[in-house]
Amino acid sequence: MASTATAGAAHAAKPQESLLQRILKRPITATFIAIALGFAVAAVLLAVAGYDPVASFAALFEGVFSKPKYISNTIIKASPIILTGISVAFAFKTGMFNIGAEGQYVAGAVCAVLVGSTLDLPMVLQVPVVILAGIAGGAAIGAITGFLKARFGIHEVITAIMLNWTMLYLNNFVVNSEMFHRPSSTSSIPVNPSSYTMILPEWKLSDQGLETLRNVPWLYDFLVKADVNIAFIVAILVAIAIWFVLYRSKLGFELRAVGFNRDAAEFAGMPVERNTALAMVIAGGISGLAGALMITGIQPHCISTLAAFENYGFNGFSVALIAGSSPIGCIFAGLLFGGLLYGGTSVQMAVGAPTDIINIMIGTIVFFVALARVVTLVAERLKKRSAERAQIAAATPDAQEANHA
Numbered sequence: 001m002a003s004t005a006t007a008g009a010a011h012a013a014k015p016q017e018s019l020l021q022r023i024l025k026r027p028i029t030a031t032f033i034a035i036a037l038g039f040a041v042a043a044v045l046l047a048v049a050g051y052d053p054v055a056s057f058a059a060l061f062e063g064v065f066s067k068p069k070y071i072s073n074t075i076i077k078a079s080p081i082i083l084t085g086i087s088v089a090f091a092f093k094t095g096m097f098n099i100g101a102e103g104q105y106v107a108g109a110v111c112a113v114l115v116g117s118t119l120d121l122p123m124v125l126q127v128p129v130v131i132l133a134g135i136a137g138g139a140a141i142g143a144i145t146g147f148l149k150a151r152f153g154i155h156e157v158i159t160a161i162m163l164n165w166t167m168l169y170l171n172n173f174v175v176n177s178e179m180f181h182r183p184s185s186t187s188s189i190p191v192n193p194s195s196y197t198m199i200l201p202e203w204k205l206s207d208q209g210l211e212t213l214r215n216v217p218w219l220y221d222f223l224v225k226a227d228v229n230i231a232f233i234v235a236i237l238v239a240i241a242i243w244f245v246l247y248r249s250k251l252g253f254e255l256r257a258v259g260f261n262r263d264a265a266e267f268a269g270m271p272v273e274r275n276t277a278l279a280m281v282i283a284g285g286i287s288g289l290a291g292a293l294m295i296t297g298i299q300p301h302c303i304s305t306l307a308a309f310e311n312y313g314f315n316g317f318s319v320a321l322i323a324g325s326s327p328i329g330c331i332f333a334g335l336l337f338g339g340l341l342y343g344g345t346s347v348q349m350a351v352g353a354p355t356d357i358i359n360i361m362i363g364t365i366v367f368f369v370a371l372a373r374v375v376t377l378v379a380e381r382l383k384k385r386s387a388e389r390a391q392i393a394a395a396t397p398d399a400q401e402a403n404h405a
Contacts, residue, residue, distance in 0.1 A: 031322055034368035035336070042361040051353045060358075063346025064339045068222035076298065078338025079231035080105070083238060083290035084316025085323060085330035087283045090242050092325040094279035095259025100145055100160025102313025103167035104138035104284040106306075108291025110171050111137030113303050116191025116295065117180065126194040131292045138288015139281045141167065146280025150273035156280065164313075168306050175305050182302070190301040197296040198229045229297030231290075235331065238286060242327040255279050287313060315341075318366045337362070 043053035064074050084101045091098035098104075115133035119126060141163050148154040174180050180188045203209040204223050213220040222228065246252040257265040258275045266272045290312060295301055319337055323329030344358030 028324075031324065031333075031369060034322070034365050034371075037368045038361045038365035041364045042357055045360060046353060046357060049353070051351050056347050056351050056353050056357070059346045059350030060340075060343045062350075063343035068218045069225040070342070072222045072226035072228055074335070074338045074342045075232050076227060076229070076338075077342045078334045079229075079235050080290040080294050080312045081315045081319055081337050082232075082235040082330050082334030083293070084287050084313045085319030085334050086235070086239055086242055086316075086327050087286035087290075087313075088317050088320035089323060089325040089327055089330055090246070090286065091279060091283040092320060093246055093259060094255040094275070095262070096146070096149070096276070096279050096283065097157050098142075098145075098160065098280065098283045098287075099157050099317065100141065100163050100284070100313070101287040101316050102309050102311070103160065103164035104141045104287035105291040105310075105313045105316075106164075106167040106171050107137035107141045107284075108134035108288030109295050109303050110167070110174055110291075111288070112195075112292035112295040113180065113188050113191060114174065116195035116301075117189050120192040120194055123194045123196075126192065127197060127296065130191065130195045130296055131197075131289065134288045134292020134295070135285045136288065138291065139285035142280040142282070142284020142287075143277060145284070146277035149280070150276035164309070168309065171303055172305050175303055186305040187300065188302045188304070191295060195296050196301065197231070197293060198227055199223070227298045229293065231293040231297050234289070234293060235334070238289070239327040239331050242286070246327070287316070290316075318362065321366055322369050 039057070043057070046053045046056050064070055084105055087101050087104070088098045112130050112134040116126070116130040119129060121129065144163060145156050145159045148159050149156045175186070175188045182189045200209065200223065204213060210220075210224070213224060244252075246256060254265070254270050255275050255278070257268070257270060258272050259279075262272055265275075294312075295303070315337055316334075319330050319333040322336070323333040340358050340362055344355045347353050347357065348355050
């Protein structure tokens with residue numbers, strides 16, 4: 001009887017998690033808080049600099065959502081960042097730090113130009129060949145990083161950073177080579193039209209296409225006034241495929257096991273070295289795919305001399321961090337990035353605020369996402385305080401009398 005009463009009191013003293021605590025413990029909560037804080041910091045900086053934050057943010061959202069062509073260009077801007085984000089997120093899940101997504105992206109673009117400008121096959125053959133060439137280029141760079149890590153223990157960050165610069169200068173070498181340089185320009189020759197991956201590229205500009213689309217103004221604005229291509233559709237399919245590989249396949253289980261505990265995976269008989277190299281091959285291939293789709297899907301369908309990185313790979317790193325290394329989450333995080341980058345130009349045109357404010361906002365969001373652990377600590381602190389209050393309540397005379405009865 002007494003033991004039953006004691007057990008009942010202990011159960012009564014055990015605190016129940018509140019709705020706030022459960023919300024705070026969700027990873028997505030920290031992401032939304034980080035985004036809100038990023039906008040708050042940007043608002044403060046705009047106000048201090050003498051710009052109206054409300055008008056600035058209104059211009060930002062109008063620059064993304066006010067016209068169909070703005071939405072189209074935002075999606076186009078986001079697509080390669082989504083893919084490089086998936087590349088980085090996949091590597092994270094397998095215990096690898098793919099800071100080399102930028103170089104892999106450049107490698108994919110270079111290989112796509114080399115193949116796409118040399119071959120001129122029927123489109124049904126040309127497009128797959130050019131895209132596969134881009135994937136192979138990115139995968140080759142990832143393979144170098146993965147092999148050196150697996151075989152010699154060389155940290156992937158060091159190798160990847162060196163390969164990023166190697167690919168930048170290789171890009172410039174190809175642009176300036178006699179075979180691929182376009183005269184009187186700083187660009188290479190473009191890929192052949194049979195390589196294009198735009199949606200309805202010829203029909204939408206034909207007399208019949210224009211006449212048809214003019215009857216649907218929003219579709220005309222969405223398709224004709226932007227280089228709409230298949231990259232976003234491919235990015236969604238890749239995100240789903242990578243999620244399936246990671247969480248619904250034996251290979252994904254082994255890759256995650258190696259990333260979680262290399263020694264335990266090796267003790268269990270898993271091929272650790274092979275999986276380490278394979279993880280970077282897959283990650284590199286995804287970034288290379290992003291580079292290839294940029295060449296085949298967007299004007300001018302060529303590579304140009306690079307004085308600095310284009311940051312598609314480095315932005316993918318931020319996308320993966322905001323998404324919590326979720327392949328599906330990278331779709332939404334990439335759209336956020338694409339909207340900020342594309343809509344940011346409207347802020348400058350509308351209120352005169354420098355576009356650097358967008359970079360500050362992005363950096364702030366990433367900074368607070370990196371501090372997501374703080375939100376979890378707040379949830380744990382609230383839970384601890386609830387437990388302490390429950391213990392105090394259980395120790396009151398009334399509670400003791402109830403337990404005695």
